[in-house]
Amino acid sequence: MRTDLRLVAPAGLCWLVAALLVRSPSVVAVGVAVTAIVLAGVLAGVRWSRRLMVRHVVLLALCVGAVAASCAWRVAQVESSPLADLAQKRAIVVAETQVVLDAREFSRFGATSSVAGLRVDRVTAHGRTISMGDRVTAFLDGPADGLVIGRRLVVTARLTPSEDPRESAVLNVIERGEVVDAATWWEGSERLRQAIRDAVSHRSPEEAALVPALVAGDDAALPEQVEEDFRRTGLTHLLAVSGTNLTIVLAVVLALAKAARASPRVLLAVGLLGVVGFVLLARPEPSVLRAAAMGVVGLAALGYGGRGGLRALSVAVVVLLFIDPWLSTAVGFTLSVCATAGILVAAPPLTARLSAWMPRWAALSIAVPLSAQLAVTPTIAAFSGEVSIVAVAANLAAGPVVAPATVAGLFAGLTTLVWPFGGRLLGTVAGLCAGWIVRVARWASGLDGAAVAWDAQWWLLLPVVPVVAWAFWRWAHRPVVVIGLAVGLGIALWRPPSPGWPPDGWVAAACDVGQGDAMVLRTGDDSALVVDVGPDSAAVDRCLRSLGVRHLHGVVLTHDHADHVDGFDGAVRGRGSPPVLVGTSGEAPPGYVERTVATGDVLEVGPWRLEVLWPPPGERVESAEPEGAAANDASVTMMASAHAMSMLLTGDLEPDGQEALLRTGADVTADVLKMPHHGSGRQSERFFEAVSPRIATISVGADNDYGHPAAGALELLEDVGARWWRTDRDGHVVLVVRDGRLSVATR
Known part of the structure; x- marks a missing residue:
């Protein structure tokens, strides 16, 4: 056809x-x-x-x-909104609002704050009341208690212009009144969402957060590391409401109705009620409306095949763009449409080709995720700069438990409303399934070849993807070719071919962990000491894997900032329980031996002699300042010496800390300088002259918002005659000593 x-x-x-x-x-x-x-x-x-x-x-x-x-x-x-004019004047107003997007909590300057999407119904300013229906984003001090969709509240707020073209203003709430309950259907929806959370609250934090995300798109409690693992492995679609969620729910609802011998008209009514109930549960946000449309497309494809499904997809796109034109620039909309189109167009012929030598269910389980992943690859490359290689395998491994987790989670919530103990039993089933998905994402994201950087223009993938799809379809009927490709891909994922890496004689490495620090000091054939662990568990784990590090003699956390400590779990994963060294800022994670170091301490680890130059002994630093300068200037600073070379490790030491270190009279001269604070513009010229390095490593994230490394910092390195390597452009930067000569290798 x-x-x-x-x-x-x-x-x-x-x-x-x-x-x-x-x-x-x-x-x-x-x-x-x-x-x-x-x-x-x-x-x-x-x-x-x-x-x-x-x-x-x-x-x-x-x-x-x-x-x-x-x-x-x-x-x-x-354009014509009076709210936009008031925002330009930074006016203080009293606004009657309704929550249209559930609030989320975040930490700002050491305190808990919330952000919510509101619709402003009426606003009073300068003694005049104006009726409207504008959408705004509101920032509020304190927790997000009660700020769920449908509820109303009156706030006093200062208006500021919004950078989002869909919104008239941003509300910075000064004072908020009592939250008034929403309509009955919204309150019922919220009670069910809370019941789902209660049913899995006894499971691990990852499982307890993932089940509500699978059932209703409620991912507010999901740890950042889990989100990163899902993104890297192509499982992000599971964290947001998609057509798959609706299809699963409708399939269960219709199956129950058929079991009760319902007539076709009753089945239609039940299906429509299922869609309405799903939208109420998952919230009528653009992504949910998109999911509802795509779910209907999936059902149309089941009834009429790919021909009717593609026609239904096109109609859904036009209707959704008419309802909400802003979807045209939404990443989620693009991913959803591309994935659905890929499944409708490529999955049927690929399934038929594979079915020539394998069971149809197996062919379908391979063809569907492969078609979807190929279709979304250009979009993912455009927005993330990476191409996921492990996505198909991860989806194959996680796919079988997605439906059980979703269905068990939904029924766990429904049961909890009338029988909490029974709900917890079903919640255990949902949690076990969710736990498997988390483990798949964690394992897959840790593979060396899980994703590759795509530095070229994203549109170059547009002709590449169809060619790859055609080539696979052309040879899919030959089992030797398919199995050979699968084995080769598996080997590449586990340990990608990297001739000459790590280079012989490597002694230290600055890992590419994004906007953060992670320095590895080699202490043996497969062991090392790690100084800081970066912001991302998966990134530091990949770096250590690529260097062949299987055991850690210790971890130094220079100071307690997320870009230096949040990757701890990835650094120690499968590498024992190393002692953790900290200064006056920071502490070891629970369960690890902590040792506080200060000026004058000397450590011998393998071939390395580590002399702690800073900070002096004193009270712990608790930094709640916007820039965290106090914690930066309390960074553990060490002179690391081995193999006839010296390296100064500086954490995020800023000018005040750098000058204070110089006043101690310590000899800071070194062959290699770990650039302080990712090469920020705040540096001491005297400090650089005193260090006078030959080589500098700069650990910095690509396209970071801080402007690191600053031109002024690079000029200071030029002035002292240092050559530098930066992780955002050079990747992992490795120091090599051969025949007494120091050199640099990158990957």
């Missing part, structure tokens, strides 16, 4: 038009809408309007006109 492509062009053009018009003045959108509608009317009235090509152009023009008109209306609402 040939694929129906007639509606693909209108859907694609509507998408492009919406993406352009939501970033343009409303008058432009009005012009496009009028032109398209007039064109459709003119063509519909001519004599040859019944010709197929003309009918297609008329349909295309009508779709574009409708979407453009929606863009004009939406953009004009924001």
Whole structure:
């Protein structure tokens, strides 16, 4: 059966038009809408309007006109909003609001704050009350208690302009009143969401957070490391509500209805109620509405095959863009459409090809995730700069338990409402399934070849992906080829070919862990001492794996900032329980032996002599300042000497700390300098002159928001004649000593 492509062009053009018009003045959108509608009317009235090509152009023009008109209306609402004028004046107002996006908690300056999406119904400013319906983002001090969708509250807030073109303003709440309950259906939805959380609250934090995310997209409590593992392994779609979630829920609901011998009309009514209930549970956000549409597309594909499914997908895209044109620029929308299209177009022929030599269920389990992953690869590369290699394998491993976890989690919540103990039993089942998914993501993200950086233009993948898909389809009927590719890919994932890495004679390495620090000092053939562990467990684990480090003699945490300590679990994973050395800022994680070091301490670890130069003994530093300067200047600073070379490890020492260290009279001259504070612009010229390094390593994240390394810091290195290597451009930076000569290798 040939694929129906007639509606693909209108859907694609509507998408492009919406993406352009939501970033343009409303008058432009009005012009496009009028032109398209007039064109459709003119063509519909001519004599040859019944010709197929003309009918297609008329349909295309009508779709574009409708979407453009929606863009004009939406953009004009924001442009003409009195709230935007008040925001420009930084006015203080009293606003009557309703929560439209559940609040999330975050830490700001050491205190708990919340952010929520609100709709402003009325605002009072300068003695005048204005009615409106503008969407805003609100920042509030304190926890997010009670700030769930549908509830109302009155706030006193200062308005500021919003960078989001969809919003009229940002509300910085000064004072908030009591939260008023929402409509009955929203309160019922919130009680069920809370019941789901209660049903799995006795499980591990990862499981207790993942189950609500699978069932209802409630990922507020999900640890950042789990999110990173899912992103790296192509499992991110499980963390957000998708068409898959709705399909699973509808399949269970309809199966129960069929078991009760319901008539076709009853089945239809039950299905519609299931969709409405799902939207209420998961919230009517754009992503949920998109999921509902994509879930219906999935059902259409089951009923009519890929031909009808692709037609339904095109209709869904046009309708969703008409309802919310801002979806055209949303990453989630792009991923969802691409994945669904990939499954509809590529999965059936690939399944048929593989079915020539394997069971159909096995062929389907391979074809579906492979088709989806190939389809979303260009988008993922565009937004993350990486191409996931392990995604298909991770989805194959996690896929079988997604539906059981979702269904068990949903029924656990429903049961908890009437029988809490029974709900916890079902919650245990859901938690076990979720735990397997977490372990798959953690294991897969730790593989050396889990993802590769894509530094070229993302659009270069557009011709590459179809060629790869065609080549795999061309040879998919040959088991030797498929099995050979799978074995080769598995070997590459476990330990990618890296001739000459790590280089012979390597003694130390600055790991590429993004915007953070992780320095490895080699202490034996497969052992090391790690100084700081970066912000990402997976990144530091990959670095240590690539260097062949299987045992740690110790971990030094220079100071208690996330970009230096949050990767601890990845550093110690499978490498024993090393002692943890800290200074006056920071502490060892629970369960690890802690040793506090200070000026004058000398450590001997393998071939290394480590002399602690800073900080002096004293009270612990607790830094709640926006820049954390006190903790930075309390960084453990050490002179590491071995193999006839010396290296100064400085943490995030800033000018005050650098000058204070010089005043102690310590000899800071070194061959290698670990650049202080990622090469920030705040450095002491006297300090660099005193160190006078030949080589500097700069641990810094690509395209970071801090402007590191600063031009002034690099000029200081130039002035003292130092050559430098930076992890954002050079990757892992390894120091090598051969025949008494110091050199640098990168990967």
